[in-house]
Amino acid sequence: MSRGVLVTGADAPIGERFVRALLADPSVGRVLAVGSRPLDEAMPFEDERRLTYLSVNLTRERRVHELLFGPARDLGVEVVVHTAMGGSAAEQGKAVHAMNVSATRDLLALCERHPTIKTFVLRSYAEVYQVQADLPVLIGEDHPLNLSPNAPQYVRDRVEADLHACVRMGLSPLRIVVLRCAEVLAPGTGSQLFDYLESPVCLRPIGYDPMLNVLSAKDVVEAMRMAVHVQEQGVFNVPGFDTLPLSLCIQKWGRLAIPVPGAWMTPLYRWRRQLRGHDFSYGMNRRRFHYSGVLDGRRARTVLGYTPGAPIDWPGLG
Amino acid sequence: MSLSLDLARLFAERVLPAEEVERLKGLRYADAGHGYDAFGLHPDMVKLGEALLGPVYDKYFRVTSYGCAEAIPVTGPAVIAPNHSGALPIDGAMIWLDVLRHTSPPRIARAVADHFVPMLPLIGTFFARGGMVGGSRGNARTLLEAGELLLIFPEGVPGISKAFKDRYRLQDWRVGHVELAIRHGAPVIPVGVVGPEEQMPQVGRIPIQFAGAPFIPVTVPPFPMPVHYHIHYGAPIRTDRDYRPEHADDPAAVREAAARVKAAVQALLDKGVAERPGIFA
Numbered sequence: 001m002s003r004g005v006l007v008t009g010a011d012a013p014i015g016e017r018f019v020r021a022l023l024a025d026p027s028v029g030r031v032l033a034v035g036s037r038p039l040d041e042a043m044p045f046e047d048e049r050r051l052t053y054l055s056v057n058l059t060r061e062r063r064v065h066e067l068l069f070g071p072a073r074d075l076g077v078e079v080v081v082h083t084a085m086g087g088s089a090a091e092q093g094k095a096v097h098a099m100n101v102s103a104t105r106d107l108l109a110l111c112e113r114h115p116t117i118k119t120f121v122l123r124s125y126a127e128v129y130q131v132q133a134d135l136p137v138l139i140g141e142d143h144p145l146n147l148s149p150n151a152p153q154y155v156r157d158r159v160e161a162d163l164h165a166c167v168r169m170g171l172s173p174l175r176i177v178v179l180r181c182a183e184v185l186a187p188g189t190g191s192q193l194f195d196y197l198e199s200p201v202c203l204r205p206i207g208y209d210p211m212l213n214v215l216s217a218k219d220v221v222e223a224m225r226m227a228v229h230v231q232e233q234g235v236f237n238v239p240g241f242d243t244l245p246l247s248l249c250i251q252k253w254g255r256l257a258i259p260v261p262g263a264w265m266t267p268l269y270r271w272r273r274q275l276r277g278h279d280f281s282y283g284m285n286r287r288r289f290h291y292s293g294v295l296d297g298r299r300a301r302t303v304l305g306y307t308p309g310a311p312i313d314w315p316g317l318g
Numbered sequence: 319m320s321l322s323l324d325l326a327r328l329f330a331e332r333v334l335p336a337e338e339v340e341r342l343k344g345l346r347y348a349d350a351g352h353g354y355d356a357f358g359l360h361p362d363m364v365k366l367g368e369a370l371l372g373p374v375y376d377k378y379f380r381v382t383s384y385g386c387a388e389a390i391p392v393t394g395p396a397v398i399a400p401n402h403s404g405a406l407p408i409d410g411a412m413i414w415l416d417v418l419r420h421t422s423p424p425r426i427a428r429a430v431a432d433h434f435v436p437m438l439p440l441i442g443t444f445f446a447r448g449g450m451v452g453g454s455r456g457n458a459r460t461l462l463e464a465g466e467l468l469l470i471f472p473e474g475v476p477g478i479s480k481a482f483k484d485r486y487r488l489q490d491w492r493v494g495h496v497e498l499a500i501r502h503g504a505p506v507i508p509v510g511v512v513g514p515e516e517q518m519p520q521v522g523r524i525p526i527q528f529a530g531a532p533f534i535p536v537t538v539p540p541f542p543m544p545v546h547y548h549i550h551y552g553a554p555i556r557t558d559r560d561y562r563p564e565h566a567d568d569p570a571a572v573r574e575a576a577a578r579v580k581a582a583v584q585a586l587l588d589k590g591v592a593e594r595p596g597i598f599a
């Protein structure tokens with residue numbers, strides 16, 4: 001029998017693409033798409049019998065309870081894929097924390113006592129990992145996490161949500177799957193690198209050219225789709241097709257890279273943020289602009305069957 | 319293709335003999351998709367490295383190599399374990415080039431550097447393009463699993479910063495290289511490098527951290543002298559055959575294997591020093 005899937009964050013670009021991928025997958029039954037916006041504002045889905053869209057504030061536990069023990073139970077939802085998380089590093093405060101962390105915790109706790117839900121998939125982020133000179137370049141799932149109290153809320157929230165899901169593995173009756181996805185180089189995904197590349201001139205610290213790995217929207221959706229069907233729980237890195245140095249990334253995006261002293265980077269990008277309203281924070285990315293960090297996707301390949309296959313559609317030459 | 323890579327390739331093809339450029343086309347590495355491996359190695363930068371280091375190797379240090387082709391396996395994981403000396407890691411660069419030149423198809427000795435090296439601007443990046451990796455266990459493990467050739471200096475920083483009076487006396491010999499070799503079924507190739515121990519006699523050190531380096535060495539003269547390098551490769555120590563992978567967790571077995579490697583390196587040094595006609599000859 002085909003399984004029903006509930007998707008949170010369905011009104012964000014990745015969530016929307018994922019819902020479409022599920023609808024195209026004949027082995028998936030009903031799809032319950034949950035977003036924060038009303039349907040008419042959310043996404044131009046064509047009339048699809050297998051799709052139900054609901055606008056739910058996930059920070060309100062009562063609303064989440066009603067969602068899970070109402071429509072989700074009635075539709076026979078077996079898998080919850082949680083992708084809803086604040087998209088911008090500029091978003092801070094209690095409300096953002098409630099969305100990023102408390103909503104994840106509440107959702108997971110309710111799923112654990114749900115009569116039909118068997119699998120909980122958390123779309124997590126490579127930003128949870130620590131990147132520094134004395135750590136391996138190839139980042140496995142056991143790589144140290146960024147637990148610095150000085151990390152920005154964007155990172156701390158993601159680490160907390162990720163760890164909460166990991167802690168419940170084995171204790172929970174659910175099959176819990178955590179996908180630590182490389183940075184999705186696409187608009188509307190909260191990608192710091194995408195915002196960085198928005199400028200025609202990209203500054204980078206002189207003398208450093210670290211290796212990066214970036215993921216396409218198509219591949220992250222494919223990894224999440226595979227996670228819906230996986231029979232094992234665990235943490236899986238989801239790398240992208242493109243592994244390249246920062247300088248080449250800038251060049252392939254059609255931008256001009258100008259190396260500047262590292263000490264200039266923070267104030268220059270702070271001014272850019274303040275004057276132009278950009279999201280990119282150099283302080284948040286300083287280490288990965290110095291030291292290489294590339295996700296190791298071997299576990300996802302062997303267990304999920306995921307291999308990155310969709311390169312970034314680089315707009316620049318070369 | 320980036321401008322720097324284009325320039326690197328053009329320069330290398332202009333400087334290197336045509337047959338060497340052709341031979342280097344046989345370089346094997348794990349291209350992660352854009353011409354670089356995951357650690358940042360790029361074959362054009364390897365060619366540039368040979369083009370830049372070639373005159374230093376041939377003319378300045380007049381390197382003589384003994385037994386490289388016989389000792390280095392054609393394929394598969396292996397660990398090169400030499401003595402370390404000379405205030406600057408020129409011995410590592412010379413071994414890197416020596417292995418590149420004397421292996422067929424050419425192999426890249428992936429130098430495992432101390433943690434501070436990747437932190438050095440320009441140098442860290444340039445070395446990474448030539449195959450160096452930071453000294454974390456995870457990096458070494460990944461490379462050995464991929465069948466690569468590692469270059470590990472078991473003496474570490476205490477070796478390169480040893481006092482002149484301690485030349486050709488191996489310092490505290492760490493055991494990580496044999497532990498990795500045993501765990502991953504790789505032989506260890508002992509190497510004795512004669513020459514660099516006298517290239518920059520160290521007379522003191524300034525205890526100031528500079529660019530991540532733990533101190534600034536005081537040497538006389540402040541530049542490397544044109545000593546004659548002799549690189550002696552010993553018979554591989556078959557840590558892949560003499561030990562089982564579970565021995566990597568046996569401290570006694572690991573210490574014994576490390577002692578075998580240290581003794582082999584010391585023997586190569588003693589022989590090399592005794593047989594050379596002179597420091598500069």
